[in-house]
Amino acid sequence: MKSKTKDRIYVICFLIIPVTLLVLFSYYPLTKLIQLSFTSWNGMSRDLKYVGIRNYQDIFSQKELFQTFGNNMAYVITALIQQVAGLFLAILLNSNIKMKTTFRAILFMPYIINGVAVAFMFNYMYDFSNSPINFLLNKLGMESVHFISNSYMTNFALSFISFWKYVGWTMVIYIAALQSIPGDVYEAARIDGAGFFQTVRFITLPNIKTMLEVSLLLSLNGALQVYFEPFLITKGGPNGRTATFISKSLELAYNYSKYGKAAAMGVILLIIILLLVAVQNAFLKGDK
Amino acid sequence: MLRNHKEPIKSTFIINNAIGRAFIYLIMIIGIIGVFAPLLIVLNVSLKSNEEYMMSGVMSLPENIANFTNYVRAFVEGNFVTGFLNTGILVIISVPITIVIASLVAYTLSRFDFKLRKLVYLAFLIPTFIPGMTVTIATFQVIKALGLYNTLLAGIILYIGTDIMQIYIFLQFINNVPVSLDESARLDGAGRLKIYTAIILPQLKPAIATTIILKLLGIYNDFFTPYMYMPKIKTAATSLYSFSGDKLAEWPLMSAAIVLVAIPTIVIYIFLQKYIISGVTDGAVK
Known part of the structure; x- marks a missing residue:
């Protein structure tokens, strides 16, 4: 057999399973999602009834659906704070202090702990009458705090859980970015007599711009898709005050059998995230 | 790198x-x-x-x-034996298959010259931009249609089929292996498969080691896949979730269950933290 034909057989053999999986779990779900978003499917019936763009109209007109984005904003704000905190820690750990590697290892640790365990751990921290935090506050002569209540702040309490879990991750990513800045750039700044803040502003930040953008995108992406903490701790309640866009969409599908509307919500979120990616790519191109 | x-x-x-x-x-x-x-x-x-x-x-x-x-109470009442066992099965089956599949795709994309190569490359690249949570409802239909709902296979096939990033991580490594190594092996009479096992795989060792650790942590810590696609088959994470159902007010017992589920990855981290941190940063920086 000619080696060209043989190669062709190898290519087919090596790719057939991965491509099948790719179609089944990436492309088919995507097209199916778009198709479902134009139907009133209830999850059971055999044939699909097309309803045009009614699902989309419903989502934009029903306040409580769109309000969930407001709850996601708490996660977005926390994600931004997480970026700043992670970068700050990374810059501190990039100095000439001792035990850097130990500090880095400890601050990164929450990232590898099981998320369900972390969520329930914080559920305990936030419990009104049992909370260790409230215990300390009382000792200091302060009143107990309702961490989980029907105020908007509950969203921040929930988003803090992912801050705790992921700030070390952000830090580690920024440390890697900072390490890639050549040392002589700093040397030059030092000789010029630049202070700490000047160095950060004129050397560190411009040199890690790409990483800043990528990391920001990743954490915004996560904040928009958040579902885990509200699902485990508040179930989106009370009265939808902590429901996020994804948790609402899953609830619509699995609790109320409104698959069409849930799919439309998925499509909307997908478009928003793809827009973010496009904006970021445009920025990256502009840099080069 | x-x-x-x-x-x-x-x-x-x-x-x-x-x-x-x-x-x-x-x-x-x-x-x-x-x-x-x-x-x-x-x-x-x-x-x-x-x-x-x-x-x-x-x-x-x-x-x-x-x-x-x-x-002891948490372990017995929460049925954690089954949970840990199922998580173990998911890891032992999905991790090696992911590594074989992803490395073969990377090998094909890096070393074979065929007409559709660019297209295949793009086909694998595009889904990395699709955020997983948004398509859940449709993926659920696929799992149901394949008859995998509530079976361990649902988790296994999703862990294998949706890990596209792995291909790119391996591709980076294989692209750094000099093609001259392949050629001299070919002169010695080695075929495509022999080159994969004798040259490519050994070069991938460090990447494979990192993949094993990170994938193990990922599967162990994943809640969504087992909860969504195989709710009746409990893993460590979903066991803790169902245990919390009626025990949430009993804080000492609940705390023990939390520690029980948190400990395994913390122990792994204590021994392998350098590899975990560099694996995570390499994956993200690329």
């Missing part, structure tokens, strides 16, 4: 004044307390009996530091 795992962090800022240094240590100490305080509180409570917890509260140390009653 293989980073030396033992490499310490280079210092780019030289802090000469004592105040600046004290400030950094202060921030680090606050951070460390922030990490450990909730973990230690939960550990502390988990070693107390219910009565003891009612009497002495959260902060005081347990009377008997070796009181593992809550752990």
Whole structure:
């Protein structure tokens, strides 16, 4: 057999399973999602009834659906704070202090702990009458705090859980970015007599711009898709005050059998995230 | 890009004044307390009996530091044997298959010259931009249609089929292996498969080691896949979730269950933290 034909057989053999999986779990779900978003499917019936763009109209007109984005904003704000905190820690750990590697290892640790365990751990921290935090506050002569209540702040309490879990991750990513800045750039700044803040502003930040953008995108992406903490701790309640866009969409599908509307919500979120990616790519191109 | 795992962090800022240094240590100490305080509180409570917890509260140390009653109860009542076992099966089956599939795709894309190569490359690249949570409802239909709902296979096939990033990580490595190695092997009469097993795979060793660790952590910590696609088959994470259902008010018992599920990855981390951190950064920086 000619080696060209043989190669062709190898290519087919090596790719057939991965491509099948790719179609089944990436492309088919995507097209199916778009198709479902134009139907009133209830999850059971055999044939699909097309309803045009009614699902989309419903989502934009029903306040409580769109309000969930407001709850996601708490996660977005926390994600931004997480970026700043992670970068700050990374810059501190990039100095000439001792035990850097130990500090880095400890601050990164929450990232590898099981998320369900972390969520329930914080559920305990936030419990009104049992909370260790409230215990300390009382000792200091302060009143107990309702961490989980029907105020908007509950969203921040929930988003803090992912801050705790992921700030070390952000830090580690920024440390890697900072390490890639050549040392002589700093040397030059030092000789010029630049202070700490000047160095950060004129050397560190411009040199890690790409990483800043990528990391920001990743954490915004996560904040928009958040579902885990509200699902485990508040179930989106009370009265939808902590429901996020994804948790609402899953609830619509699995609790109320409104698959069409849930799919439309998925499509909307997908478009928003793809827009973010496009904006970021445009920025990256502009840099080069 | 293989980073030396033992490499310490280079210092780019030289802090000469004592105040600046004290400030950094202060921030680090606050951070460390922030990490450990909730973990230690939960550990502390988990070693107390219910009565003891009612009497002495959260902060005081347990009377008997070796009181593992809550752990035994949590382990038995939460049916964690099954949970850990199922997680183990998911890891043992999905991780090697992912590695074989992803490395074969990367090998094909890197070393074979065929018409549709660019297209296949793009076909694998595009889905990395699709955020997983948004398509859940449709993926659910696929799993159901394949008859995999509520079977371990649902988890296995999703862990294998949706890990596209892995292909790119391997591709980076294979592209760095000189093609001349392949050619000299071919002159010695080695076929395509032989080149894959004898040249490519050994070169991928460090990447494979990182993949095993990160994939293991990922599967162990995943809640969504088992909860969504195989709710009747409990993993460590979903066992903890169902255990919480009626035990949430019994904090000492619940704390023991939390520690039970948290401990395995913490132990792995203690031994392998350098590899885990460099694996995570390599994956993200690329």
